[in-house]
Amino acid sequence: MPMPGAIRGPNSQHRESLSSGWEFCARPPDSALSPLELSEQTTWLKATVPCTAASALRELGQWSLDSAPRRFDAEDWWFRCHFSASDSNEQCTLGFDGLATLADVWLNGEHILASENMFVAHEVDVTGRLQQHNWLYLRFRSLDKALAAKRPRPRWKAPMIENQQLRWFRTTVLGRTPGWSPSAAAVGPYQPIWLEYRKALSVKHAQLRTSIDNGSGNVHLDVELASPSAAAIAAQLTVRRGEQTIRGTTRIEAGQSRAHVHLVVSDVQRWWPHTHGEPALYSAQLSLESQSPSGETVSHEIGLGHFGFRAVRIDASDGGFRVIVNDVPIFCRGACWTPLDIVSLHASAGDYEQAIEQVRAAGMNMIRIGGTMVYEDDALLEACDRHGILVWQELMFANMDFPQGDPKFDRSVQQELHQQLGRLISHASVALICGNSEVEQQAAMFGATRERWTPPLFHEVIPALMREICPDMPYWPSSAHGGSFPHQPNVGTASYYGVGAYLRALEDARRSEVRFASECLAFANVPEDATIARMPRGAALRVHHPEWKARTPRDLGAGWDFEDVRDHYVKELFGIDVPALRYSDHDRYLHLGRIATAEVMAATFAEWRRKRSSCDGGLVWFLRDLVPGAGWGIVDSFGQPKSAYYALRRALQPVAVFISDEGCNGLAIHVVNDSRDELKTVLTVSLYRNGEPHGAEVQRELTLGAHETLELAANEFFEGFYDLAYAYRFGPKIHDVIAATLRDPRGDLLSEHAHFHRGEILRRGSEIEIAAALTHDELGVPTLRVSSKKFAQSVYIDTPGAVPHDNYFHLLPGGSRTIRFPHALAGQRIEGTVRALNSVSAVPIVFSAP
CATH class of the missing domain: 2.60.40.10 (Immunoglobulins)
Incomplete structure (x- = not known):
């Protein structure tokens, strides 16, 4: 049955949510096939719907992600609700917006629904079936038992999937992928259940x-x-x-x-x-x-x-992939979305709003809802509509050899797609529909023959449905698609991990000629100390401990994890013996790990945003962690930014300046203006040595047109030759830092970038003289002013209980940075310290009356 599509406001129909009065229990598989077979001695626990079995137990304090793993797919789960019905002659409909996954429903002892697709909503006409007091029973059958049935084997394997026969069932792979998602498989009524009285x-x-x-x-x-x-x-x-x-x-x-x-x-005003x-x-x-x-x-x-009114198309000419909005090419940057609550798969409209505000503040303009996740609620898409965030929307197919041609499977998929596509296309933010996550790549990597890389489901069946339901919506077959093999970075879209899991040098982001990274830059990003303190064993937890490693993402069967990837780039950037540092100074080991992943991500996007870059977009894998720990997220599972978030926030803004090393051609300065307005700015180029100014500071006024990017040779700014990239090595380096600063005509800072030679941490010195003064503005909002007499590398603000809007930034000599605390209370006294990577010690934050 089609979902209501664009209907998102009050209707003439009266709807009652069946959210309270629920009870649930676990039973051995098939121990009861109907409510009548349930034992009178069954122990029922209270629940509130929507929920999953895991979230209901968590609510009661009987299970958590910190508990021993539990296989929720191993049991049958029963839910029941007693409710009263209105005395009405109107048509009455019982609605189920999502049942995960193998579900049967009884109303007053009558079996009224069987569902085997968690992505399909159901409506049942119960007119004349209701009584004054009613019992509703739901049984969710054991998926493990269903998976044990004998079925044809797949033509290729997906190593990240625990059981290859999961391909037969329309359910999420979350919770069923050891190595990167926690053991909390979704089972139960995870979407609302309601009763609606409809007028004639x-x-x-x-x-x-x-x-x-x-x-x-x-x-x-x-x-x-x-x-x-x-x-x-x-x-x-x-x-x-x-x-x-x-x-x-x-x-x-x-x-x-x-x-x-x-x-x-x-x-018309365009979106x-x-x-x-x-x-x-x-x-x-x-x-x-x-x-x-x-x-x-x-x-x-x-x-x-x-x-909204907008025209979106995909330009795939010349082997590329470019999103065109209102005839303007868009450099898409953002991250891959994960559910805000991996246990319940449910979030409030306010939670979605806050998360998307965070995305927008970071300068991101796209999120990808991947086929390994779930279809998200309209509240998320509405937030993206309001904040101008494009959505790469995948259908919920990932990695596996799906059994297209099986009549039952095909009917279920058709029903799912009619519902979901009809809902999705009403949102201005949805830029494209993608058929799946990495199905083509997985087939190729496993060794399947070339004709099996492009299943008809994604190249014939779904495109035909798209032409019927949403002919104007762009479609792309798979997240990794194009080229002589599906994950070839310089054709179409690819999961790009050259910089990252494959341990390539940072230059590979250019050498691989990436066209569009539908996912990239997966690192085990270290969270802040406050989050580590909330993990099992708290602040005493060390990275070698099994409870830390259990939350470190890895590929199944690999002899490494993504912490090893992070450590590789710590060594590459800073020339440090990482194992020795981890042994001798664990806190500094974590701190350098935070800085390394931040610097690598920012450098990669700076590379991709150049005027001569082949790349038209990159989406980080993930936006947000699934659980507390050193996960892929640039934001932790509590919504707190990690170091990489701050670095990307500076690198992804619509107006930005970057410096790149062009080898024997010296350094290049790149100025980006994504906005629709002409930009008048003053560019300042400065050299520093031993943390102090070295030589003349030069300026140039620039005017950039709307959506324009410039590339300038840094040596153009100086009268004589400077070996700025230290490529010719005729004598010692004349500087250790070069900085480019972009300001508007009033002198307000727009963007700033500091470049120093790789493999270096500036020498620690006691005379950097950082100062950190906290004041309150006229509204009582706390504001921190950080300044330094010398160049301060990777300045870190540590304020327990208060999250700054910026962190891990470089500070030029004599410069200052004003830091806000967006979620602080008026008059709040914020305490903590500030330190730089090249400083000897931290300095305390000093309160200064305004």
Whole structure:
């Protein structure tokens, strides 16, 4: 049954959430096949729906991610609810928005539903079946038992998947991939369950589509009633933005159930990713008016939420992959999304809003919802709509050889895609639909023959559905696709880990000629000390301990993990004996690990944002950790930024400056203006030696057009020759730091980048003289001013209980940085220390009255 599509506001229908009064229990597989077979001695525990078995136990304090692993797929899980029903003659529908995964439902002893796809929503007409008091039972059958049934073997294996026969079942692989997702498989009613009373006139489906034609916006609304109308209905679509209101009307004749409304919005404001413009949104509302048998006029108002006008296409010419929005090429940068709560797979609208605000603040303009995850709630997509974040949306297929051609599997997939595609296309933020995560790559890497790399499901079946449901939505077959092998970085899209898991030098980001990294830069990113303190064993936990290693991501069967990858780049950047450092100074080992992954990520994106770069996008694997620990996330599982987040926040802003080493060609300075406005700026280039200015500081006024990038030779700024890259080595280095600073005509800092030769930590010195003064502004908001007399490398602010908006930054001699604490309370006294990588010791934060 199609989902309601664009309907996201109040309707004439009365809906009651069945969230309270639930109980649940675990039983051996098939020990009870119906509610009547459940023992009277069964112990029932309280639950609130939506939930999973794991989240319900966690709520009761009987299980957590810190507990011993539990196989939730090994048992049958029963849920039951006792509820009262209204005495009404209206049609009554019982809705299930998501049941994970093999589910049967009984209402008052009658079996009313069987579901084997957690990504499909169900509606059951229960008119006449309800009593004053009702019992609803749900049984979730053991997936382990179902997996044990004999079935044809796959044509290739996916090593990250625990059981290869999982390919037969439409469920998430989260919790079933040892090595990177915790053992918390989703089992249970993880999406809402509701009861809805529907009037004779009610809307079953409403799909809103937009297009742009010569500066005007077209709005098309297709409406389907739950049943043919008994009388003629006047339908009016109202679209608003600010003071602008546009209306379009149509008529649904008696006996009809479908209508189409079309209206034109002149001088339309386009929706843009926030890095390139304003994500302009319009609101829509549908009004229905009819005559009752008594001649009374009855009105129904249906909110259709917000929508945007934008044109998105994929340019795959010349082996590339470029996202074009409103005819402007977009350098897409961001991260791969993970559920905010890996246990319940549920989050509030406020949680989504906060997470996407964090994405936008980092200068990111895209998230990827991968096929290893779940379809996310509309609340996430609405947040992306508001904040101008593009969404790379994958269908929930990953790595495996799916059994296309099996009639039961095919029917389930068709139902899933009709529902999900109809829902997704109403969001301005959804930029493209991708068929799967790494199916082609996995087939190729396992050694399958070339004709098996491109399954018809993703190259024929889904494209045909797309043409039927959403013909204007761009489609891409797989996250890694194109070239002589699917994961070839210089053609199409690829999971790029040259810099990262494959331990290539930083130059490989350019040498591999990456076109679009649908995932990249996976490191075991070390969280802050406050998060480590919340892990098992707390602050005393060391990286060699099994409880630390259990949360360090790894590929199954590999003799290394992603902590080894991080250590490799610590040695590459700083020339340090990493095992010896880990043994002798564990805290500094963690600190250098934080700085290394931050520097590598920032350097890679700086490389990809050059004017002459072949790359049109990169998405970090992951945005957020699944559990506390040194995971792939650049944000930890509590939502606190890690060092890599701060580095990327500076590197990904719409206006940015970078310095690159071009070998014997010297250093190059790159200035980026992604915005839609002309940029007037002053570029300053400075040299430093032993932490102090060395030679003349030079400036140049620059003007960049909208969406323009410049590349300048650094030597152009100096009268004589300087071996800035230290490529010719005629004598000692004349400097150890070169900095490029970008300011607007008023002198406000726009961007800053400091370059120093790789393999160096600036010599620790006692005379850096860092100062850290805390004040409160006129509203009482705490603000920290950090300054230094000499160059300070990787300045680290340690303020327990307060999270700064910036950290791990370089500070130029005589310069200062003002740091805000976004979530601090007015008047809050923040304490802590500030230190630089090249300083001898930390300095305390001193409170200074304003």
